[in-house]
Amino acid sequence: MGRRRKIPGKVVVRIPSDKLELYETPILEILLPEEQRKEAEKIIRWIKENGRIYPEELKELWSTAKEQRAQTRALNRLIALGLIGRGKEGSYIFSRELENKLMIMIEKLEALRRVEK
Secondary structure, X not given: OOOOXXXXXXXXXXXXXXXXXXXXXXXXXXXXXXXXXXXXXXXXHXXXXXXXXXXXXXXXXXXXXXXXHHHHHXXXXXXXXXXXXXXXXXXXXXXXXXXXXXXHHHHHHHXXXXXXX
């Protein structure tokens, strides 16, 4: 029997200070290292085309052990960030969790700005 997968409880996103134009930078470029970004783009493209991705279909996306490791790390990070979540029968689907968290942060920031004025 295999080991149960660990999903990180928190994810640290380091935004480099040289990224002055964050609104023009693709979100995956900010959130993931380059190796994981390529694998995350494959996963996201598959989910866009098919609505969900099953664990068996994930195996079709890689050809080497290095790609498999990068894909597993990217998948765990996407889940921890809330970009994707679990669907029926162990599949992965897009999630609304990150969107909800960002909206709450925006509302809190706007509330702080109103208090300062």
